[in-house]
Amino acid sequence: MSTARESTIRNPRSFPYELRTFPSRLVAGEVPDEVAKWQQAVSLGFYGDVTTPEIAKKFVECEEVDGRMVTGAYLKDSAAPVGAWGVEYPVATFAYHRKTLNVGGGTLLPVHQITAVTVRPSHRRRGLLRAMMDSDLAQAKAAGVPMAALTASEATIYGRFGFGVSTHACDIGVASKSGLEFIVPAAASLGVVEVADAQVVRDLHDDLFARVHAKTFGSIGRHDMYRLSASGQGNYESMDPVKNVRAALHYDEKGSVDGYVSYKPKDSSVEIVDLLAATDSAYLALWNYLGSLDLIESVKWGMAPVVDPLEWAMAAKRDYKRTATEDHLWLRILDTPASLAARDYASDGSLLFHVGDPLGHASGIFSIEVVHGKATVTRCPEDGSVEAELSMGVSELSSLYLGTVSARTLAAAGRLREEAPGAVERFDALFATSISAHCLTSF
Incomplete structure (x- = not known):
């Protein structure tokens, strides 16, 4: 069990639950009972397998690396019916860990990553998600973390808490029956690609992802479980090794690994498990390798960028099929001033804008002044002496942050209001990006 210092009980409102927060970590080499029962509740919520003690320990070993903190909502002053789970099992779950977000210009912004959000069906519509989210975001703000993030299993839940879609991921299928032909063959032939055991990917993952993360606008930090999932060694759905996961490594001209792909053959196609490339040449060379696989008619990937160099490198562009595009990172x-000051800007300029936030964390009237691509953001008085030129909610500003959508589009959608002529155009000039944000991490 965690100590009093490590475990916090919060009662955000008068309802028959208490929120307990504690670290997911081993105590004397074993999984504490409260952590094991919390895990069972998460597995129930995501329809996963019942967590055995052995699997629970593997989960906690990874989560301890991440410094994951977990929250459960527990019934208080009541008893469970005979035969039902006892009150020591949470009826709702929530967790976070903290990594960084690449916001461009070499800046990795601290970010509060939310995950494992569930509410037991028999306890829905009782304010549990609201209580957990309000309390958690307030603590993150108090700790000085300027940004929260999540990847959502459902698209309609998190907008009301101020989250906005900030990146998209594409499902693609690339026809490869006759191999991939490139407009500039030399661009896809730099370096060397060699087959490797999938286990090698697990050992290479952290260092290689750090390189990819540092160069990829919109990338967010990965949790420790990714080492296993990328190499087919297990994930939160199952810790059984995935059969027939293969891997290939790309070596640069100096013989150093700067990319890998792990993949799984299925019928006449291959499904990419994970693909990391620290250079453009590694990315195209790995695709060149995938296109050369015998008896394979197509290569499928569910994490392709919206703007993909591969599509423009292929001679037969129509062989690249984007089969689905879905919201990914929210x-x-x-902290509005800290978040906006952290990123780079395409042009200089200034603007006064109002942000509405029902939770109060990001709200206010702000002045942004960009000089040489760097912003100074100042909170303005709200006594009527300053008039905003543009008004929006925090969800809208969060979607605009990485340039995934334009202010003009949100204005046309009725989601922001232009208070002064030309304000939308000036905002878009400031926030425009030359590259499309891409996130390779789900959590």
Whole structure:
């Protein structure tokens, strides 16, 4: 069990639950009972397998690396019916860990990553998600973290908490029956690609992802479980090794690994498990390798960028099929001045804008002044002496943050209001990006 200092009980409102927060970590080499029962509740919520003690320990070993903190909502002053789970099992779950977000210009912004959000069906519509989210975001803001993030299993839940869609991921299928032909063959032939055991990917993952993360606008930090999932060694759905996961490594001209792909053959196609490339040449060379696999008619990937160099490198562009595009990373600004000052800007200029936030974390009237691509953001008085030129909610500002959508589009959608002529155009000039944000991490 965690100590009093490590475990916090919060009662955000008068309802028959208490929220307990504690670290997911081993105590004397074993999984504490409260952590094991919390895990069972998460597995129930995501329809996963019942967590055995052995699997629970593997989960906690990874989560301890991440410094994961977990919250459960527990019934208080009541008893469970005979035969039902006891009150020591949470009826709702929530967790977070903290990593960084690449906001461009070499800046990795601290970010509060939310995950494992569930509410037991028999306890829905009782304010549990609201209580957990309000309390958690308030603590993150108090701790000085400027941004929260999540990847959502459902698209309609988190907007009301101020989250906005900030990146998209694409499902693609690339026809490869006759191999991939490139407009500039030399661009896809730099370096060397060699087959490797999938286990090698697990050992290479952290260092290689750090390189990819540092160069990829919109990338967010990965949790420790990714080492296992990328190499087919297990994930939160199952810790059984995935059969027939293969891997290939890309070596640069100096013989150093700067990319890998792990993949799984299925019928006449291959499904990419994970693909990390620290250079453009590694990315194209790995695709060149995938296109050369015998008896394979297509290569499928569910994490392709919206703007993909591969599509423009292929001679037969129509062989690249984007089969689905889905919201992926959701951001939630907690500290408006800190978040906006952290990123780079395409042009200089200034603007006064109002942000509405029902939770109060990011709200206010702000002045942004950009000089040489760097912003100074100042909170303005709200006594009527300053009039905003543009008004929006925190969800809208969070979606605009990485340039995934334009202010003009949100204005046309009725989601922001232009208070002064030309304000939308000036905002878009400031926030425009030359590259499309891409996130390779789900959590």
